[in-house]
Amino acid sequence: MPAPVEFYFDFSSPYGYLASTRIDKLCENHGRAVGWHPILLGVVFKETGGAPLTTIPLKGDYSKRDFVRTAAFHGIKFTPPPVFPIPTQQAARAFYWVQQQNPGAAKALAKKLFEAYFAEARNISSAEAVADIAASLGHDKAAVLAAVNDPAIKDRLRQECEAALKKGVFGSPFIVVDGEPFWGSDRLDQVDKWLETGGW
Amino acid sequence: MPAPVEFYFDFSSPYGYLASTRIDKLCENHGRAVGWHPILLGVVFKETGGAPLTTIPLKGDYSKRDFVRTAAFHGIKFTPPPVFPIPTQQAARAFYWVQQQNPGAAKALAKKLFEAYFAEARNISSAEAVADIAASLGHDKAAVLAAVNDPAIKDRLRQECEAALKKGVFGSPFIVVDGEPFWGSDRLDQVDKWLETGGW
Known part of the structure; x- marks a missing residue:
């Protein structure tokens, strides 16, 4: 069975x-599973000198417009978050904690967190907000609140960020297919063709 | 007749x-003409703090790979330039000089310059190289060499860069359709739909 496609992202990345x-769905069409890896872009930007898009002169205003337009182009629900960007370590830690128990449930939590932030204008930066969303999916709220402060879980997130950097990940989304790196949601057409053809 | 679609680019931009x-061709399919505007990204980067892609840690290596892969994905001939990036004011000045006489001929020159640099591994940074390429299209070489040192032509390029910045142009390619800005060759699918629908 081929290795999963690796999908790196920050929960604060439109x-x-x-x-x-x-x-x-795209990978499933080619019989491939996807491994989701939330990371912290702040850690990556320390290495690359990157900055949140919306803080850059000219590019910032354009980006806010492009988020909305690109979401609509693909028919994806999108509401500009009132607070942007936000710290996402609590969301990422909750993800890895759930993943230890049930990878499928972790993916469901990630989707719910993304939706809350980018479609429902909810701020998901606090442990409390993350735990509430996890609880809505049947997770124990107190256990989530404990998990995001668990040194082992904190360490897991640190390791994921370091491993991502070592693989050359410098942005979000970042997708690795059999060693081939693709940066940006606008490379999904190439990911699709790469999975179909094995490369060119 | 609708205003032309505005296409901003730097001759050193893959x-x-x-x-x-x-x-x-894309715009022609919707009955629209395209106005080509070579600019200097160096001038823009002073405003936005941008830097040539290939000089950025991690992103640089990725970009060199993505240039080649994306060109092949679209079936476009591409040979990585041995020297990159390069100064392009001579190319841009020659373009505006030819444009004053014949806009169609200026576009033909731009295409030839792009091809020389990105498909034939020729360095197009010097006035001599630009004039040779212009001469191959029937322009008078001595006249081109004089034109790129003409203060009026130099001023025209400065004005184009300033006007582009005022319109919010911060990268290459940058395409403006009836006031709507699109950044990147990977936004051509949205440009296509925008021209078809008038926006969404």
């Missing part, structure tokens, strides 16, 4: 959200 | 080159 709504 | 091979 293009990560857009890709998250399409990546599983 | 994604500008990729877009240049597709933009005219």
Whole structure:
């Protein structure tokens, strides 16, 4: 069985959200599973000198317009988050905690977190907000609140960020197919063809 | 008759080159003309803090790979330039000089310059190289060499860069359709739909 396609993203990344709504189905069409890896872009930007898109002169205003337009182009529900960007370590930690128990449930939680932030204008930066969303999916709220402060879970997220950097991940979404890196939701057409043809 | 679609690019921009091979036909399909505007990304980057893609840690290596892969994905001939990026003011000045006499001929020159740099591994940074390419299209070489040092032509390029910045142009390619800005060759699918529908 081929290795899963690796999907790296930050929960605060609009293009990560857009890709998250399409990546599983796209890979499934080629008989491939997807491994989801939430990371912290802040950690990556320390290495690359990157900055949140919306803080860059000219590019910032364009980006806010492009988020909305690109979501609509693909028919994806999108509401500009009132607070942007936000810290996402609590969301990512909750993801990895759930994943230890049930990978499928972790993916469901990730989708719910993305939706809450990018379609329902909810701020998902606090442990409380993340735990509430997890609870709505049947997870124990107190256990989630404990998990995001668990040193082992914190360490897991650190390791994921380091591993991502080592693989060359510098943005979100970032997709690796059999060693071939693709950056951006606008590379999903190439990911699709790469999975079909094995490369060119 | 509707205003032309505005196409901004730097002759040293790989994604500008990729877009240049597709933009005219795409707009023509919707009965629209395209105004080509070579600019200098260096001037824009002073405003936005941008930097040539290939100089950025991690992103640089990825970009070099993505140039080649994306060109092949679209079936566009591409040879990685041995020297990259390069200064392009001579190319842009020659373009505006030819345009004053014959807009169609200026577009033909731009295509030839792009091809020389991105498909034939020729360095087009010097006035001599630009004049040789112009001469191969029937322009008078000595006149081109004089034109790129003409203060009026130099001023025209400066004005184009300033006007582009005022319109919010911060990268290459940058396409404006009836006031709506699109950045990147990977937005041509949205440009196509925007021209078809008038927006969404």
